[in-house]
Amino acid sequence: MPGTARISRIRPGRRTDIRQQNERLILDAAERVFAEAGFGGATMQLIADMAGLPKANLHYYFPTKEDLYRRVVQNIFEIWLDAASSFDGAAGPVEGIGAYVEAKMDISRRHPHGSKVWAAEVMHGAPVIQDYLETTLRQWTEGRMAVIQRWIDEGQMAPIDPRHLLYMLWATTQHYADFGHQIETLNQGRPLTDAQWREATESVKQIILRGIGAI
Incomplete structure (x- = not known):
């Protein structure tokens, strides 16, 4: 029965591939629908239609709308946390903050809908993800503040409040996702080109690094 053995070896991987696909x-569709309709206005049927899948498939992977919403929020949050790895082991603010700005700008370009979902959730008082803010986000923020304070103590940048620097970094880089329509409108109604994204990223990086006295 060699044929049967071969099929049994292939099927688990195929099932995994199908599940991941x-x-x-579902997550890509949910990002868009939650960004456009909000948690209250979104429905599992809308998301299923956007994904091109039967509604039953959504409930198989995500039993409730809240489960799916939390997964969308968790995804963008984890992507942002990965971007923050630039702080770890960086020699100073030029390397650490510079790489962080580059990573966050790239995320705003690649995941605009996820960023909008996060922004809307927080602006409504974080009714679903308050636990994220009180645990993971707080711990991450305190850790990055300590790194920034060390750079200040070493004389590598101006003595500013690390917390407000982080707020400025988030606000500036995420603006390109959350207010993408406004940016396109001011760009003659067209999305930013690759060259314009590179220019924007470099400008933001230079403005911030010069403002904190790192260069």
Whole structure:
């Protein structure tokens, strides 16, 4: 029965591939629908239609709308946390903050809908993800503040409040996602080109690094 053995070896991987593909379709669709309609206005049927999958598939992977919403928020949050790895082991603010700005600008370009979902959730008092803010985000913020304070103590940048520097970094880089329509409108109604994204990223990086006295 060599044929049967071969099929049994292939099927688990194939099932995994299908599951990952379906989850990706669902999450991409959910990001867009939650960004446009909000948690209250979004429905599992809308998300299923956007994903091109039966509604039953959504409930198979995500039993409730809140489960799916939390996964969308968790995804963008984890992507942002990965971007923050530039702080770890960086020699100073030029390397650490510079790389962080580059990573956050790239995320705003690649994941604008996820950023909008996060922004809307927080602006409404974080009714679903308050636990994220009180645990993971708080711990991450305190850790990055300590790194920035060390750079200040070493004389590598101006003595400013690390917390407000982080707020400025978030606000500036995420503006390009959350207010993407406004940016396109001011760009003759067209999305930023690759060259314009590179220019914007470099400008933001230079303005911030010069403002904190790192260069």
